[in-house]
Structures are given as structure tokens and as C-alpha cells.
Amino acid sequence: MNIGVVVDNEFDHDHRVQKEIRLLQDEGHTIFVLCFDFKNTYKTYPDLTVNRVRIHRKLRDLFVLLSTNFKFYERLWKNNITQFITNNNLDALHVHDLYLAKAAKKGIQKSTRNIPLTLDLHENYPAAINSYEWAVKGWRKYVVQPQKWYKKEGEYLNYADRVIVLSTSFKQNLLERFAFLKSESIYVHPNMPDFESFQTFEKNDYDVEFDSKLPTLFYFGVVAKRRGIMDILPWMIELLEEGNQFHTLIIGPTDKADKTLFQSYIDHPILKDHLTYIPWADVKYLPAYLKKITIGLAPFQVNAQHDSGVANKLFQYMYGEIPILATKCKAQQELIESAECGLLYETKEEFKTELKRLIANPNLRQKLGENGKKKLLELYENRADREFLEIYRE
Incomplete structure (x- = not known):
């Protein structure tokens, strides 16, 4: 089957999409990709046809800003998707x-x-x-009008023949809110890492320069208020002031709106000697970093967005046998409790208590880490990340 995959990014670093494509190719399908070209240098894919829409990034961002009420972005994609379907003789989109x-x-x-x-x-x-932040602050909130998407959601879901979601809990949420959706038309595909790729990364034995003699906390992903990392940095300062000894490694790009605040934490007189920040690292180095980590952090703010699925960083921590310290977002709480692979918190005091508990107890850390790896392997054995393939077998 000729399947067309459409993403509104540059594709090269979209690991979820790349993993899905590999799984589809393993099933014998021929895949074509339609994505953006922001006038950068991109990888070549010998077994994949990648069609790129050339556009200046600032123009794309403007179209996104206006997309709630104007059709510039919709028309851009509609026209390119039409040509994409015709040129590649697609059987599915x-x-x-x-x-x-x-x-x-x-x-x-x-x-x-x-x-x-x-x-x-x-x-x-x-x-x-x-x-x-870019959609709800200042003058942009009057242009973007993000609240309108709560009304648009049903209309847009209704355009699809099949829907893929991140978690069972989000699937149930959609079924409860939209009567026209059918359970058999919604497939769960969790954000599990590409196991084969991670094994290859380990075999290549990539090395990283980071090292610390102290217990190390790790956050991997976008640095932003909405991700909760800004919530816990002041709590870490308190813990250091109280005499606790640990280091924090943060890897990931910072949201533009939060750069000033995050920089103030990096420069904090107490935190600066106990925090290492790396703006970006290729995922191939992640297994090497995980071998140097003590505790994985998942401090997401509890809201409907973060309740919808488990972030890939949790599965990555589980792969590395790292105990997790996380908030009680619905999907990640369910995973952590079922796997017994981490500790949960709701308040500052609970965070501080559970973090000190993990730092002080290496046997607990080892047990939680082993539980996480065991659960992840069970998910792979049960083909939890392959349910969506049934769409194209039908």
C-alpha cells in the first residue's frame, strides 16, 4: 500500500513519526512523507520519498498564528496535500x-x-x-483565540476515518465527549522509544562528556513552564540550601517565552554549581546519558493536555532502568503505579520528601529502575506500540 505521511515540521528529528514509518515499512508498505523545508540542510533517506514544502519559518509561524480564524495555513496544506496524493498515487493518508x-x-x-x-x-x-505562552499572552491571545479550538475539536475529529491517540485514558475521554466516535476506530499508540534504535545506539557505545560524582537528576525535553520544570527549580534551590547534595542535568531547547526565567535559574548563586544545561543532544546519545543518571524527572503540570498521554521521556527513563519522580498526570500516574517504577508527588513538600527518599536509598532506586525496564519489555512483547498497524491491514 502507498501511504502518505504528513507532518508540519522538518521530519528529521520527529522520532515518533520516524518510528511509525519504520514499523509500516516492516509491514511491506511504501511510505511517502510530506513535510516542511525551512531552507536548512536535511538528511537523505534511501528507502523513503520525502517531499518538502519550502517556506520561510517566520512566514509559517505567521500562518500558524492566524490559523484559528483565517485559512492561509489550511489552504497551504490542502493544495500541497492534493498534489502529494496525485503525484504519488496514494492509497491512504x-x-x-x-x-x-x-x-x-x-x-x-x-x-x-x-x-x-x-x-x-x-x-x-x-x-x-x-x-x-505564545498563544495566551499579550496581543497574541486576541489573534490566536486558542479557546476556539475546544469548539473546533469535534469538527476536525469528524474528518478522520481512523484516529490514533497516546493513551487508553485519552481514548476513553474522546468517546465520552463525542458520540459520533466509535471505539473500534480509535487506536492507542503510546510514545514508546524505538527499541531497536536504542539497542543500536548502545552497541555503537557513544560517549558523552558529562559526569558527576553526586546523585544526578535528569530532565530530557523542552524546557518550559508548561512542562513543569520551572516549578521544581526553586524547590531544588531550597533542598540545596538545606544541605542536600545532588546535581541536575537538563537537556532540551527552551521555549522562547521562558528563556529569561530559565536563565535566572541557571545563574542562581546556589543552583549554578549544581546544574548542567545542554540546549540540544541527538537522541543517539541518550542511552549514554542514562548510564550516568540517578533519577529521571517528569514534572509536567497536571492538566488535560498532559493527562492525554505519557511523554516519551518516561519510557526512555524506563529503558535506562532509571527511577522516576513525577507528577500525577493521569496517564503517567497509571503507568508508574502499574509498573511500580517511580514515586509521585502533588505538592512542594511531597516533591522534597520523595526526592530525599530516592537520593538516600540506592536499593529503592535499583528496584524501581528494574521494575520500569521489566514493564517496558512487557509492553514491547505485547506489541503495545503496534496496534495502529491494524488500520492498514484492514
Whole structure:
């Protein structure tokens, strides 16, 4: 089957999408990708056809800013999707993220090819956009009007023949809110890492320069208020002031709106000697970092967006047999409690108590880490990340 995959990014660093494509190729499908070209240098893929829409990043960002009430972004994608379907003789279209659903459906109609549309939800988008600083602060909130996406959600879901979600709890949430959705049309695909790729990374024995003699806390991912990392940094300062000894390693890009605040923590007279920040690292180095880590952090703010699925960092910590300290977002709480692979907190005092408990108890850390790896292997054995393949077998 010729399957067209559409993502509104540069594709090269979208590991979830790349993993899905590899699994589809293993099933014998031929995959074509439609993504953006921001005039950078990109990888070549000998077993994959990648079609890129050339556009200046600032123009794309402007279209996104206006996309709630204006159709510039929708038309851009509709026209390119129509051509994408026709040129590659596609049998099915697999589109990532809610906001592309309407453009995808119109593109299919304009192509005159009656092919099925799969909508792959990476998050609860209405909740997500209402948490983005760029969308809810200052004059932008009047242009973006992010609250309108709560009303648009049902319309956009209805364009799809099949829907993919991150967790069972989010699937149930959608079924409760939208009567037209059918359970058999929604597939759960958790953000589990590409196990084969991680094993290859380890075999290559990549080395990293970071090392600390102190117990090390690790946060891997976007640095932003909405991710909760800004909430716990002041608590870490308190713990250091109280005489606790640990180091924190943070790897990931910082949201533009939060750079000033985050820099103030990096420069804090107490924290600066106990924190290492790396703006970006290729995922191939992640197994090497995990071998130097004591505790994995998942401090996401509890809201509808973060309740919708488990972030890939939790599965990455589990792969590295790292105990997890996390908030009680619904999906990640369910995973951590079922696997017995970490500790949970709701308040500052609970965070401090549980962190000190983990630092002081290496046997507990080892047990939680082993439980996490065991659970992850069970998920792979049960093919939890392959349910979506049934869409194309049908």
C-alpha cells in the first residue's frame, strides 16, 4: 500500500513519526512523507520519498498564528496535500496533529481519490494550545483565540476515518465527549522509544562528556513552564540550601517565552554549581546519558493536555532502568503505579520528601529502575506500540 505521511515540521528529528514509518515499512508498505523545508540542510533517506514544502519559518509561524480564524495555513496544506496524493498515487493518508485534519480532508476531496484518512494525535491539542505562552499572552491571545479550538475539536475529529491517540485514558475521554466516535476506530499508540534504535545506539557505545560524582537528576525535553520544570527549580534551590547534595542535568531547547526565567535559574548563586544545561543532544546519545543518571524527572503540570498521554521521556527513563519522580498526570500516574517504577508527588513538600527518599536509598532506586525496564519489555512483547498497524491491514 502507498501511504502518505504528513507532518508540519522538518521530519528529521520527529522520532515518533520516524518510528511509525519504520514499523509500516516492516509491514511491506511504501511510505511517502510530506513535510516542511525551512531552507536548512536535511538528511537523505534511501528507502523513503520525502517531499518538502519550502517556506520561510517566520512566514509559517505567521500562518500558524492566524490559523484559528483565517485559512492561509489550511489552504497551504490542502493544495500541497492534493498534489502529494496525485503525484504519488496514494492509497491512504496519515496526518499528524488535529489542526491538519480539515486541510487533509479537503486535499483528498480535491484530488478526487477516495482514500481513507488517519488522524494521529500527538496531544490533546485544544488543551495544549491553551497552555502555550505564545498563544495566551499579550496581543497574541486576541489573534490566536486558542479557546476556539475546544469548539473546533469535534469538527476536525469528524474528518478522520481512523484516529490514533497516546493513551487508553485519552481514548476513553474522546468517546465520552463525542458520540459520533466509535471505539473500534480509535487506536492507542503510546510514545514508546524505538527499541531497536536504542539497542543500536548502545552497541555503537557513544560517549558523552558529562559526569558527576553526586546523585544526578535528569530532565530530557523542552524546557518550559508548561512542562513543569520551572516549578521544581526553586524547590531544588531550597533542598540545596538545606544541605542536600545532588546535581541536575537538563537537556532540551527552551521555549522562547521562558528563556529569561530559565536563565535566572541557571545563574542562581546556589543552583549554578549544581546544574548542567545542554540546549540540544541527538537522541543517539541518550542511552549514554542514562548510564550516568540517578533519577529521571517528569514534572509536567497536571492538566488535560498532559493527562492525554505519557511523554516519551518516561519510557526512555524506563529503558535506562532509571527511577522516576513525577507528577500525577493521569496517564503517567497509571503507568508508574502499574509498573511500580517511580514515586509521585502533588505538592512542594511531597516533591522534597520523595526526592530525599530516592537520593538516600540506592536499593529503592535499583528496584524501581528494574521494575520500569521489566514493564517496558512487557509492553514491547505485547506489541503495545503496534496496534495502529491494524488500520492498514484492514
